[in-house]
Amino acid sequence: MDRGGFVIDAEDMQKTYQSSTRALDGVSLKVRGGTVFALLGPNGAGKTTFVRIIATQLTPSGGSAKVLGHDVMKEARIVRRRIAVVPQEGRPHLLQTPFEHILTYLVCRGLDYGEARKRADAILASLNLTSYRNTICANLSGGLRQRVLIAMAMSSEADLLVLDEPTIGLDPVARLEVWNLVRKYVATGKTILLTTHYMDEAEQLADSLAIINKGKLVATGTPSEIKKRLDFTHSVTVKTVDEDLSGFEPFGRVSRAGTGTRVLTSQQGASDLASLCLKRGLEVSVRQVTLEDVYINEVGQPEPE
Amino acid sequence: MLVLVWFDGLLPIRRSPLSMLNFIVSPLTILFFIYVFAGPSRAVFALGGGLVAVIVGSCIILETEAAFLRLVLKLQDMFVSSPLSAVTYVVGLSAAQLCNGIAGIVLFSALLGLYTNISALGGLEIALAAVITWVSISALGFMISTFARDVRDLWVYSPLINVALSFVSPVFYPISLIPAQVRFVAYLSPTTYPAQIIQQATGLVSASSTVLAFDFAGGIAYTLILVLLAAKLSKWRQ
Numbered sequence: 081m082d083r084g085g086f087v088i089d090a091e092d093m094q095k096t097y098q099s100s101t102r103a104l105d106g107v108s109l110k111v112r113g114g115t116v117f118a119l120l121g122p123n124g125a126g127k128t129t130f131v132r133i134i135a136t137q138l139t140p141s142g143g144s145a146k147v148l149g150h151d152v153m154k155e156a157r158i159v160r161r162r163i164a165v166v167p168q169e170g171r172p173h174l175l176q177t178p179f180e181h182i183l184t185y186l187v188c189r190g191l192d193y194g195e196a197r198k199r200a201d202a203i204l205a206s207l208n209l210t211s212y213r214n215t216i217c218a219n220l221s222g223g224l225r226q227r228v229l230i231a232m233a234m235s236s237e238a239d240l241l242v243l244d245e246p247t248i249g250l251d252p253v254a255r256l257e258v259w260n261l262v263r264k265y266v267a268t269g270k271t272i273l274l275t276t277h278y279m280d281e282a283e284q285l286a287d288s289l290a291i292i293n294k295g296k297l298v299a300t301g302t303p304s305e306i307k308k309r310l311d312f313t314h315s316v317t318v319k320t321v322d323e324d325l326s327g328f329e330p331f332g333r334v335s336r337a338g339t340g341t342r343v344l345t346s347q348q349g350a351s352d353l354a355s356l357c358l359k360r361g362l363e364v365s366v367r368q369v370t371l372e373d374v375y376i377n378e379v380g381q382p383e384p385e
Numbered sequence: 386m387l388v389l390v391w392f393d394g395l396l397p398i399r400r401s402p403l404s405m406l407n408f409i410v411s412p413l414t415i416l417f418f419i420y421v422f423a424g425p426s427r428a429v430f431a432l433g434g435g436l437v438a439v440i441v442g443s444c445i446i447l448e449t450e451a452a453f454l455r456l457v458l459k460l461q462d463m464f465v466s467s468p469l470s471a472v473t474y475v476v477g478l479s480a481a482q483l484c485n486g487i488a489g490i491v492l493f494s495a496l497l498g499l500y501t502n503i504s505a506l507g508g509l510e511i512a513l514a515a516v517i518t519w520v521s522i523s524a525l526g527f528m529i530s531t532f533a534r535d536v537r538d539l540w541v542y543s544p545l546i547n548v549a550l551s552f553v554s555p556v557f558y559p560i561s562l563i564p565a566q567v568r569f570v571a572y573l574s575p576t577t578y579p580a581q582i583i584q585q586a587t588g589l590v591s592a593s594s595t596v597l598a599f600d601f602a603g604g605i606a607y608t609l610i611l612v613l614l615a616a617k618l619s620k621w622r623q
Contacts, residue, residue: 170459
């Protein structure tokens with residue numbers, strides 16, 4: 081696959097479950113090869129449904145999707161040879177070792193035993209897991225267990241790696257390690273589709289992304305393109321909840337944000353508002369808008385973790 | 386397929402060998418009570434019954450193991466999205482579960498060899514009966530696993546199915562002990578057929594070749610139905 085070619089080409093994808101829940105409602109998106117594409121959205125937005133269809137685990141109710149040029153319905157077998165998946169909240173078997181997991185996965189994918197052994201050792205080395213090669217997963221930390229699953233998927237050298245919430249529940253250091261693995265993999269020319277609801281993760285890793293909410297695509301583009309969707313360049317957070325918000329409204333879009341008030345505004349507006357707040361003795365912070373601001377603007381406040 | 390047997394069958398046994406005892410204890414307990422209360426001549430029935438019960442007990446576990454891999458570990462998702470076929474996955478897992486019963490299968494086969502007169506043909510018939518039991522119960526187990534919303538859903542089923550198929554059905558006793566009017570009920574159990582085959586192959590009951598043929602036909606038909614139902618109803622790609 082050319083680096084510029086579309087690895088995923090989904091058109092009007094729909095999925096309605098037997099419970100009548102409409103998980104996807106006409107999602108169309110394209111993912112270029114050799115990139116990290118992040119799918120953002122709140123819980124229940126349809127992210128996992130989308131990736132499960134792309135990963136040939138779920139049949140869509142309507143629309144079509146091609147992965148690496150092959151229809152996920154009609155040519156699922158061909159697609160499966162070229163993709164690998166790390167499921168959301170997946171876990172390794174606790175009584176088996178990382179090496180045993182990778183070896184089994186590779187042999188199941190069709191590699192001969194000798195080649196699978198070599199590749200399992202190589203991936204363990206490249207992911208700094210060699211010292212845990214023969215440690216049963218029961219004795220590994222949560223972060224290391226997650227890396228075992230990622231190692232299994234990466235060992236396949238699949239053209240498309242699908243990571244569904246790969247860093248959920250990990251501590252900051254473990255998250256950074258997963259990010260490094262993602263960057264390393266994409267540097268080899270492969271493509272990664274990942275879902276997340278961590279905005280910083282998407283901002284750090286994704287070449288392009290899409291925000292999905294209630295089964296519909298609400299925004300797509302590069303992180304900077306997405307940020308331009310807002311008419312504001314700066315975000316001012318004022319630490320107050322008792323303050324009358326109407327005083328902030330002339331500066332831009334005002335919303336409650338945790339224990340404070342967030343005002344999306346222009347650079348000049350941010351400067352004026354900050355001065356005003358300081359005069360009133362209020363604690364204030366100013367920064368450029370981030371994906372999180374766009375996300376909140378598009379889908380509302382994120383659900384607490 | 387063999388790598389799945391190694392990964393999901395042999396490795397867990399190597400690291401937790403006592404788990405094999407789990408599948409021997411109940412049949413041995415039944416054997417003990419039959420020996421104590423009914424005497425050695427009746428206890429021989431419990432040897433063939435024990436063989437069937439060990440296979441049922443180790444294979445019905447596929448129900449919880451497959452659900453565990455799908456719902457808790459989510460490893461099934463990784464395999465679904467790989468070139469591995471559903472058939473290879475299921476057969477590999479079912480053979481892996483059978484490994485749990487190896488000690489029991491060896492024990493009860495040895496006891497059958499010691500305490501009954503088995504001809505070469507009889508040995509072949511017992512082997513076929515064991516295969517019928519393995520395939521039919523594995524198909525049943527995998528099919529049930531796919532309907533589980535949580536592994537806890539299945540905790541109740543394994544013991545119930547095990548008791549119904551291994552201990553209520555005429556596995557540890559001859560079918561002739563069931564009143565003729567309700568004997569047909571016994572044939573609703575897939576384990577009745579292999580148990581009857583083993584009892585005939587070991588000379589514990591004497592039956593015509595027609596009866597033996599009926600038991601083989603019934604066992605194979607039942608197995609095919611369960612395999613077809615599992616293939617039709619099981620969820621691989623949802």
